[in-house]
Structure formats: C-alpha cells, structure tokens
Amino acid sequence: MTVISIQNVEKVYKLYNKPVDRLKETFHVARRSYHTDHFALKGVSFNVEKGETLGLIGKNGSGKSTLLKIITGVLTPTTGTVNTTGRIAALLELGAGFNPEYTGMENIYLNGTMMGYSREEMEVKVPAIIEFADIGQFINQPVKTYSSGMFARLAFSVAINVDPDILIVDEALSVGDIFFQSKCYRKFEEFAEKGKTILFVSHDMGSIIKYCDRSIVLNEGALIAEGPSRDMVDLYKKIVSNNFSANEDESVTIDKSNPDSFWKEKLSNQNLKYLEYGNQKAGIIDYALFNDKGEITSTVVRNETFSLKIKVEFYEKINDPIFAYTIKDAKGNDITGTNTMFENVGTGIAEQGSIYEISFDQALPLHNGEYLISLGCTGYEDGEFQVYHRLYDLLILNIISDRATVGFFDAESKISIKRN
Incomplete structure (x- = not known):
C-alpha cells in the first residue's frame, strides 16, 4: 500500500x-x-x-x-x-x-x-x-x-x-x-x-x-x-567527492602524466582553515584520498581499503626526507598516524626540482564520523629536526559504518555465549 x-x-x-x-x-x-x-x-x-x-x-x-x-x-x-x-x-x-x-x-x-x-x-x-x-x-x-x-x-x-x-x-x-x-x-x-x-x-x-x-x-x-x-x-x-556525472559511464579521471592536473582541484573535503608552516625547502603540492576503485573521495566505509596520496616538490637537495600523516577526531585528539621513518621506508636523496609521489594505503576500523587529516614533510639535518612543510587539519575524512561500538575504534569482537 x-x-x-x-x-x-x-x-x-x-x-x-x-x-x-x-x-x-x-x-x-x-x-x-x-x-x-x-x-x-x-x-x-x-x-x-x-x-x-x-x-x-x-x-x-x-x-x-x-x-x-x-x-x-x-x-x-x-x-x-x-x-x-x-x-x-x-x-x-x-x-x-x-x-x-x-x-x-x-x-x-x-x-x-x-x-x-x-x-x-x-x-x-x-x-x-x-x-x-x-x-x-x-x-x-x-x-x-x-x-x-x-x-x-x-x-x-x-x-x-x-x-x-x-x-x-x-x-x-x-x-x-x-x-x-x-x-x-x-x-x-x-x-x-x-x-x-x-x-x-x-x-x-x-x-x-x-x-x-x-x-x-x-x-x-x-x-x-x-x-x-x-x-x-x-x-x-x-x-x-565530485566523481559523479549525469552519464553513469563517466567519472572524474586523474591524469597523472600531466603535472598541471592536480588531484586537489577535484576535492570537496578540504578544510579552508587549515594551518600551514615550514622552512620552504620542500612543498606539498598535491594531495587527495582515493577509494579502492581509484576514485577521489572524502568518504570511506569502515575497514574499506583507501589510499592517501601526496606529492612533494623539493626546492633544495634533501637527504632522507620523512613523509607523514595524522588523523584527528573532531575534538582534536590524535587517533592514528604514521610516517616513512616509522614504517622503515627509505626515501633516499631528494634532488632539487624532483617530485615525489607518496601513497599511504590502509583500512581504518574507526567509528562513524568526521575526522581531520594532517600532512607533513620533515627530516633531520645535522641531527636537528626540520619541518619542510606541514599542512595541519587539511582534509576532512568521513567514516561510515553499520556498526556501533564505544571508544575510538571498532575492535571487531566476536562474541560467544555458553549456557550451563
């Protein structure tokens, strides 16, 4: 009826x-x-x-x-x-x-x-x-x-x-x-x-x-x-995520061979009030989230594999740069994050004028909600920590889930009950 x-x-x-x-x-x-x-x-x-x-x-x-x-x-x-x-x-x-x-x-x-x-x-x-x-x-x-x-x-x-x-x-x-x-x-x-x-x-x-x-x-x-x-x-x-077209067979595509075709131009989830600083020896020139189909997105299903990609251009020669990201909740609590040093990924010598493309691939067991992603390119010179470029609270990540649990993440507990 x-x-x-x-x-x-x-x-x-x-x-x-x-x-x-x-x-x-x-x-x-x-x-x-x-x-x-x-x-x-x-x-x-x-x-x-x-x-x-x-x-x-x-x-x-x-x-x-x-x-x-x-x-x-x-x-x-x-x-x-x-x-x-x-x-x-x-x-x-x-x-x-x-x-x-x-x-x-x-x-x-x-x-x-x-x-x-x-x-x-x-x-x-x-x-x-x-x-x-x-x-x-x-x-x-x-x-x-x-x-x-x-x-x-x-x-x-x-x-x-x-x-x-x-x-x-x-x-x-x-x-x-x-x-x-x-x-x-x-x-x-x-x-x-x-x-x-x-x-x-x-x-x-x-x-x-x-x-x-x-x-x-x-x-x-x-x-x-x-x-x-x-x-x-x-x-x-x-x-x-600006990947929709009235023609179902069409979607936004990324031309990685064209340096003028920036991922960030397709974004709908950039926080306009992000914080930026660094010594300008390198710059984060491009960034975006990609779903498991390779499409730019701002929304990820819990435990669905996605990629955070960034491009960094080097304005001076730098040894062993470190590439990093962190994820915060709406209250500013650090939820998770990593970098190439923690993951034991060697980055080598970045020559002046070179561009690195870095991809962090992961699945997150987070709750429903909005989170903020920060990006960074740092390193050490003569034992001193250097910040080449940081973008704090840059991207909004929406996590969706059909489960509700307590805390920061879903432990995916399996429950069994025995009755005597």
Whole structure:
C-alpha cells in the first residue's frame, strides 16, 4: 500500500537582486520580469510503501528539506502532486512547532492539538512522552531555556509517542548524545516492526545503510536514483567527492602524466582553515584520498581499503626526507598516524626540482564520523629536526559504518555465549 506518492513535484523560487525589484515587477505595466527562477526541486517522483523505512540522501542544498516540507504541507509545490495516507509526525527542524515561551509540558499539549488529538487523548500519552524525553524538571520550564540536546529529546519524544502512521526525521538527532540516539534508533526498529513508515534524512551514511530498506538520492533538486541503500550511499559518495556525472559511464579521471592536473582541484573535503608552516625547502603540492576503485573521495566505509596520496616538490637537495600523516577526531585528539621513518621506508636523496609521489594505503576500523587529516614533510639535518612543510587539519575524512561500538575504534569482537 502506497502511503506517500510524489509525482512530478517542482518547487521554484523567485530570486531578486534587490528587494525593490519585487515591487517593480508587481506594478510594472508591461509585466517586466525582475527575477530569476531557482528550481529547488525539478520534477521529483517516487512512492513510499506502508511499513517502509526510506532514506533520503544528498548534499546540502540538494532539495531534501524542501521536499520534506512539501510532504508535510508546510510548503506548496509549484507544480506536481503529493498524496499522503495516515497521520504524519515530523521533526523537520529542531524545536519546529514549539513555542519558546511555553513550558515543555505546554508544548506537548500544543503539538498534540496540532496533530488533531484532544487534551484527554494527550493526557494518556504524556507519561510516556515525559519518560522518553528524560529531561527531569525542565519539562516545566520554558523551552527557550533548553539546550539543543533537550530540544531534541522532547521533540523526538513527542513525535514518536503520538502514534503516527508516518514518521519523518530530518537530521534532528544529530545533536543528541550517543545514548539518546541509541534509544531513538530502538524506537525506529519498534516502528518498523509495527508496520509504521519512516522517511529518514541523515548525513550519517552508516545509519542510512543500517536502518533504511532503500534510499533515494537527490542532487541539485533532481532525483538521481533510488534503490538499495548501500548502492545509493556509493552514489552519494561519488557526488560529494565530485566523481559523479549525469552519464553513469563517466567519472572524474586523474591524469597523472600531466603535472598541471592536480588531484586537489577535484576535492570537496578540504578544510579552508587549515594551518600551514615550514622552512620552504620542500612543498606539498598535491594531495587527495582515493577509494579502492581509484576514485577521489572524502568518504570511506569502515575497514574499506583507501589510499592517501601526496606529492612533494623539493626546492633544495634533501637527504632522507620523512613523509607523514595524522588523523584527528573532531575534538582534536590524535587517533592514528604514521610516517616513512616509522614504517622503515627509505626515501633516499631528494634532488632539487624532483617530485615525489607518496601513497599511504590502509583500512581504518574507526567509528562513524568526521575526522581531520594532517600532512607533513620533515627530516633531520645535522641531527636537528626540520619541518619542510606541514599542512595541519587539511582534509576532512568521513567514516561510515553499520556498526556501533564505544571508544575510538571498532575492535571487531566476536562474541560467544555458553549456557550451563
């Protein structure tokens, strides 16, 4: 049974260079146009079946939030039709539908009223909502005093406990701690077991693979593909790493024979606030991450082999240069790293004008999340440590996994249980 039907939906916004242009257009005798059309959605069509958990993925600005607002009735499509069957609960934006001046308790009843429940019906649901949110006495405080985490707890608790037929979640869980997120995902599984429908938007590709039966990919307002979540995540990875082409047979290629064809020009994951220093006797002139297919990427599946490649040009003759990388988490903790000296890889004498290409090939058992990669070229001269060139926090590495464990990495424990 189809519970959401989207047919040829377009959403067009009129963009004006100046506010006065809107007024000019409205009253111009010859109906002169002063705007340009921006297509937030371009002829999107798909169906969602009852009991399905559908992932919706795409880069920021691809049209995901616009589409969800149309499905929930917050926005009206410019063209096309949207039909839904059943009661919808949506977490489109953190705290959306909450009055900041009301207490948490008052907002529970307010949201229930918006969904068509009477006060008596909500009184039955309130204990479960309070228990799930678990924000203590803050339930009786104005929500404007809440942290983002408390907002997320209460908003999700209301949405999940009003017994909707369709639950729509748009990145609302990203602010919650790991324990709250785990509790929410258990609710997802309970929903699925009850035959409920979930439309899930997230940049956490591990969760998309784990919880979504299938996914659709949006790019620049258009639906690019739909199918098994793992395949759609692979496509998404190509999009975010600039390896996607509208022609499936095409992809970005690297011309290694042409020194003017730089890998870094294809990057989508460079941190523009990186730190750079060194004595300029050598320079890191190129760098990129490559997946196991040889494509430039910023996203790697846990334990999937990938390569970190760098090119270094030498402006002076240097004996035994050391090439290195480190990976940090979002809090700045060093997670791992190595260099040619640690790995006992001889580098020889780098002549002036020579260019070295170094490849670090590995698989990482890290958790879902974003990490920062730093690069370096160093060495020793007369026993003194020298930094020729360092680029700190240069590249963003996204790790995705369908497993959840505690700590920095996945120990891949194998569990066995004996009962006496």
